[in-house]
Amino acid sequence: MTTTESFTEPASSPLALLLLGRGSDPAAERGVDCPGELPPASDPRLVERAEAARAALGDRAFVLGHHYQRDEVIRFADVTGDSFKLARDAAARPDAEYVVFCGVHFMAESADILTGAEQQVVLPDLAAGCSMADMAEYQQVVEAWDVLADAGVADVTVPVTYMNSTAAIKAFTGEHGGTVCTSSNAERALRWALERGQKVLFMPDQHLGRNTAVLELGLQLSDCVVYNPHKRDGGLTREQLRDATMILWQGHCSVHGRFAASSVVEVRERVPGVTVLVHPECRHDVVLGADLVGSTEFIIQTLDAAPAGSAWALGTELNLVRRLANRHPDKRIVFLDRTVCYCSTMNRIDLPHLVRQLETLAAGDVVNRIAVEPRTAENARLALDRMLALP
Numbered sequence: 001m002t003t004t005e006s007f008t009e010p011a012s013s014p015l016a017l018l019l020l021g022r023g024s025d026p027a028a029e030r031g032v033d034c035p036g037e038l039p040p041a042s043d044p045r046l047v048e049r050a051e052a053a054r055a056a057l058g059d060r061a062f063v064l065g066h067h068y069q070r071d072e073v074i075r076f077a078d079v080t081g082d083s084f085k086l087a088r089d090a091a092a093r094p095d096a097e098y099v100v101f102c103g104v105h106f107m108a109e110s111a112d113i114l115t116g117a118e119q120q121v122v123l124p125d126l127a128a129g130c131s132m133a134d135m136a137e138y139q140q141v142v143e144a145w146d147v148l149a150d151a152g153v154a155d156v157t158v159p160v161t162y163m164n165s166t167a168a169i170k171a172f173t174g175e176h177g178g179t180v181c182t183s184s185n186a187e188r189a190l191r192w193a194l195e196r197g198q199k200v201l202f203m204p205d206q207h208l209g210r211n212t213a214v215l216e217l218g219l220q221l222s223d224c225v226v227y228n229p230h231k232r233d234g235g236l237t238r239e240q241l242r243d244a245t246m247i248l249w250q251g252h253c254s255v256h257g258r259f260a261a262s263s264v265v266e267v268r269e270r271v272p273g274v275t276v277l278v279h280p281e282c283r284h285d286v287v288l289g290a291d292l293v294g295s296t297e298f299i300i301q302t303l304d305a306a307p308a309g310s311a312w313a314l315g316t317e318l319n320l321v322r323r324l325a326n327r328h329p330d331k332r333i334v335f336l337d338r339t340v341c342y343c344s345t346m347n348r349i350d351l352p353h354l355v356r357q358l359e360t361l362a363a364g365d366v367v368n369r370i371a372v373e374p375r376t377a378e379n380a381r382l383a384l385d386r387m388l389a390l391p
């Protein structure tokens, strides 16, 4: 048996291409406010143009690339990482006038909060949002807190929000004594919160909250309830709110939420000896069926340390899986699901958008800037600083 296997990208279907933003009308992109022409994807000089603009900017610009970005973008990143690492990396470069964030909107907001007032953070396509972050709107969370207050539990509840949330939700969390968490430190964040209160309102990813509470803190599934912001009182009775330890916001990642327990069964039949490794944003039954669960950084480190000849099925974003498969040709690395599973919003940042961003910055125009309103930034910073101080 050969121990090598080249990664086969799923066939491009019209739907997949639509999801990737290719072939779409750039002028129709929601929220795009960027003067100048978006270079056509067919321009053979795109790489050359990006290199020239990058060289012209020099140390004035710092380009960050999230692990889920396309290879064509990652090649221009000065550093790569998950959202938290990139925000910290940005904060460690106070000399950089421009921080070009190749990721999604909430990540650029966090970078803006953690960088100096004179630094300008830009997102090459303002339509690069995050469907999970969009599932918890500020006004919905304010209303949820009122529901908790009516049930008499707001005073004993500590809000914890995942990094993948808007600056407004982080600010709410900071104002109400809570903390931000990442998929790497969710356990510590929950323990910290439960030392300060009897309950946690966990936003916006119900799966990370449930998986951490049950698998790492030893709580029961029955200790968790799901708050649905689209239902009256979250769809919960006062008794349910009083009895619960974890009040999980009804949000999820549209990429990791796609994996099913049946995919785990299927891949074990398809790939002999496979180790199934999934991200904690996956559903609870998927995590229960997997061999290992961990953050993006954990997945990368585990694959780097894995022996040659080992076989892995990864339940995470496809750009990262493909990159890991190409980086480790001595290991068999397959995608957990048989269908395409890119993060469509991450993929909105492509080479034409990056070229336009770098060229406009090099010409002295700052477009696509992400600037968090000062009061929001101040309160969000409180929650972020509490995370940084977690034991």
Ligand code: SF4
Binding pocket: 068, 104, 129, 130, 131, 132, 133, 164, 253, 254, 255, 256, 317, 343, 344, 345, 346
């Ligand atoms: S992978 Fe999921 S959580 Fe991450 S940006 Fe995409 S939709 Fe949001």
